[in-house]
Amino acid sequence: MSKIRTLSDLQNNLDQEHAWRLQEIANLKNVVRSNNGISQKTAVRAAVPLLYAHWEGFIKRSATYYLEFINNQNLRYSQLKTCFVLFGFKGNIHTLSNSNAVNASIATLDFLREELETKAKLKIDSAIKTESNLNSKVFNNIIHSIGLSQSTYEARYNLIDESLLRRRNHIAHGEYLDLSAEELRSLADEVLILLRTFKTDIENAASQACYLRNTATIVASQAE
16 A cells, blocks of 8 residues: 555545445346355355445455554644544553653653644554454444544444344354345445445535644645
8 A cells, every 4th residue: 555645545545445346246246146055055055244344344454544643744733633643642541541650641641742843743553542443432433533523424323333243243252143145245235334424424524624723724734
């Protein structure tokens, strides 16, 4: 993956990430449709874990792309919303909150205050944690960590937890699951809506510079 520096770079990466998943999910639906009887039931069962994999994979990759884009905007920590500052300071904040030694706490707090005016360097590699179990609670945490709104997704939290994740877990643990081809197609369509919505939210947040504490600072930062 090339460096994501511009809105165009971000858009291209999101488009590519979305396109191949869209095609594979379409292929899954076709496989289910083209089979019948026992073969169709097998295809349906095999499709559920793959649908979940696309859900988890797209959320993790897309959010990471967004963080990389922000990381390459030549901004100071003080210019970013607090949720993004955490990706650079999390280790130091952990030390501050868990240390009983006053000197260590003072040193850590001094570091944080001074570093706010330095160029932001977000720790991206393991920033987005899906915990291999991307339920609504974990997803909600990811949304908040990158400054998006949960309101768009709340109506589908039960679908995420029950229709997708619970079914995936049953199959992954070797349990029988009676799911019709029609139910599978409906689930696939819902997953596609979730992926498309998340993609759009990231694109809008990036284009509107929602990662900034004050969007008026974007002009000054780009001129530096």
